[in-house]
Amino acid sequence: MKNKESQSKAPIYEALMRYKKARVVPFDVPGHKQGRGNPMLKEFLGEQCVSVDVNSMKPLDNLCHPVSVIKEAEELAAEAFGSKHAFLMVNGTTSAVQAMVMSVCKKDEKVIMPRNVHRSAINALIISGAIPVYINPGVNKKLGIPLGMSVEDVKKAIKEHPDAKAIFVNNPTYYGICSNLKEITKLAHENGMYVLVDEAHGTHFYFGKNMPVSAIEAGADMAAVSMHKTGGSLTQSSFLLLNCDLHIGYVRQIINLTQTTSGSYLLMSSLDLARRDLVLNGKEIFEKVTELAEYARAEINKIDGYYAFSKELIDGDTVFDFDKTKLSIFTRDIGLAGVEVYDILRDEYGIQIEFGDIANILAIISVGDRNLTIERLISSLSEIKRLYSKDKAGMFDHEYINPEVVLTPQEAFYSEKNSLPINKSDGKICGEFVMCYPPGIPILAPGERITREILDYIEYAKEKGCFLTGTEDIKIKNINIVEE
Structure with missing residues (x-):
């Protein structure tokens, strides 16, 4: 039960207001010194904003090792979301997704996941060396969109890969599609696997009425929540929710491998205030x-x-x-x-x-x-x-193409590669990403076989004006392929 009295607090925001009131003379970073060193920045963002763009110090705590106001903010967030702990994330939900995977999977350990994940999840595999066991999502033929994970497909993946450490679920998808999270979690736990949920688009599940089930309510072990997307905090600020027996200190060590040591107090205070607002309203x-x-x-x-x-x-x-x-x-x-x-x-x-x-x-x-x-x-x-409007003849009718995985993402990404014109890469093994952004779901990921169907899709996406990203060649005319 959320305690409205304690949830009305915003400890980081309150500490910043005390700092501002104390008129501290700064001989620390950042070098703009409360905006005085960059008048244009001060005019653009406002005095109130730049005056509290500050560095970690004892009265304001430290994101890498919180012991006071940040620790209190994390505890309030955990209570608000119903989890055992909540970490404030300032490197975006990308770093929360990576921390989830890296907290439960080491090199050569398997994680079951749908292929239509955000690039951050596959990036986590490149960094950690974990091996993906992809489940191809259902596809709605009329709409051409990938759907959620079928429970039967999850059962099959668990049976074929009983040594997998975790199941990664994308819930909800960008389009609003939700999987049967409770049943998938039950299956995973019966087989000794963790459940990791990319809940980037599901902040409101925790605070609205008649919403789909949230990851924590479904019993998931960890969830990455983009507070900035639908929760009202500043861009790049998120929560990583921990709901299992993993040691908080260990997960924080994993987070600190990739997250900045200069945590932005603007981002942290926005998380603090957004959490307060969502609990109360x-x-x-x-x-x-x-x-x-x-x-x-x-x-x-x-x-x-x-x-x-x-x-x-x-x-x-x-x-x-x-x-x-x-x-x-x-x-x-x-x-x-x-x-x-x-x-x-x-x-x-x-x-x-x-x-x-x-x-x-x-x-x-x-x-x-x-x-x-x-x-x-x-x-x-x-x-x-x-x-x-015009005749729809000749339009592409599907958004998702089942991949053929030849190498793990890490093997492919760090292998010796050659650059080829993209239209001559049919049959080769991809050594990098190709994706439309947004949403940032790879059309091709490192280690996958390039096919004519995929190349036709990329060409069509280019023609229609999709913003393609991921390749070393910024013009997406060439692609890095793995030497065979």
Whole structure:
């Protein structure tokens, strides 16, 4: 039970206010010295902000080894999320995902995971040397999107790889699709495996009403939560939730392998204040968000040619539940790839949505939205359909291609490589990533066989305007392949 009285505290924020009031003369870093050394920065960000952009010191604690106000903030966060401990993360959810994998898997140990994970999870394999056992997610043929993990596929993977250390679950997906997290967790624990959840898009599951089950509620062992995505903290700030018998000190050592020793107090205080706000006001906040998303979904579905999908996709398996706050919209029936609609919305209508892929767009709805902005999005989509729609013949009809894994990500990434023109790499083993960002889910990851189907997909994504990343060649004309 969350104690509202203790949860109304924000210890890091309060310590910063005491620091500011004390008028401390700084002979430490950062060198801008409370903004005085960089007037333009001070004018841009504001005096209040730069005056508390400070370094670790005894009254403000130390993120690498918290003993006072940061420790208290972590304990309040753990209580808020219902976990045994919560770590403040300032290197983004990327570092939280990497810390989860590296806390339970050493070199050559296996982790079962869906292939449509964020690049941060595969990066964790490159760093640690853990071996992925990929489960291909279900695919919705109409929408062309990857779905959740089938319980039967998880059972099969556990049976074939009983020595796996952990099961990694992406929940919810970018599109709002949720797996049967309780059943997957039960299966994993029965077989002595940890459950690690990339919950980047699920902060609101802990604080809203009638939400899909959260990782901690489902009994997962660790969860990486992007507080900045739907929780109101500053970009790059996240929580890593620990809910098992791993020693807190050991997990912190793992975090400290990759996280900065100069933790930003702006990011930490934003986590502190966002946690406070969500505990005190989360139910009302996410009730409003859900109402806005549901209204937008209903109105967009009245426009012939768009499909804003929701709980009707639920099948009890690969779509076990759906996050109604996600406004995911299928666009291919108007003859436009999602990324084309994404570009038109930004360039012609001044609307920036989260991402567009080859068949869908995603608009993030949050407490910061208003009825007026929702109406503007709806009317803009209607006008785009009227002005830009075309024949959908020849459009790509799927977002996910099952990979053939030849080498582990670490082996491939650190192997001797050659650079080839990407259109001549068919049949070779990929030595790097290729992905559209956002969302940052690899089309190709190190160690996978390059196929003509994948190359056609990459070419199509380029043509439609996807922002491709991951290769050493910034123009994505060449690709590094592993010498065989």
